[in-house]
Amino acid sequence: MNNGFQLDAVDREILFHLSQDGRLTNAELAKRVGLTSPPCLRRVKRLEEAGVVTGYRAAVNPEAVGCGLKVFIDVEIYANDRKTVEEFETAVASCEEVVEFRRMYGRPDHSTRVAVADHAAYEAFATGKLSGLPAVLCYTSHLIMKTIKATG
Structure with a gap:
């Protein structure tokens, strides 16, 4: 530590x-x-x-709140200047559908997990919010078939 x-x-x-x-x-x-x-x-x-325990949270059943479809998205951006990257990250992080968002080493540049109601809601997010951001070069969606283990 x-x-x-x-x-x-x-x-x-x-x-x-x-x-x-x-x-x-x-x-x-x-x-x-x-x-x-x-x-x-x-x-x-x-x-x-000491910051080892950072908080206490409730585990919420996504299906019970209308967010049963979970999708992992790999995002590559074309820009590498700080301002554009920060603007992109701020925009994605502010989306209510985004439940996890990470900047990665190497490729992809970012990894995102979203939770939405269904395929139509995911399409609306991907085409209406994500692909419309200026820094996005491309993204790849990975729909989750079954969660085997999830912690934290």
Whole structure:
């Protein structure tokens, strides 16, 4: 870890349990990792303050909120000047359909994951938003057949 922060076996166990269920009470978490509540809480606070634990989120079923179609998109852009790249990234990141967006080393330049209701909604996103951005050279869509494992 940076700045000399070291994780021991108990810290790793705490992280494992919190990643499985971020709503665990401190008492239940302490029980699972073999501590009493006060030292467990101190460890959790230390992990939060060190930036190891960055937040707690609800896992939302995409189908239940009308976003059952998930698509990975590889995007190549023609520009490499900072201003154009930043404008492109800001525009894509602001799209509500985009649930994950990464700048890559090599090709493709960017990898994006979108969640939409159906194929028509994806077509509207791809043709109406993504392909209309000035920096886009090309993009390749990968529709997900089945999710085998997804974490975090």
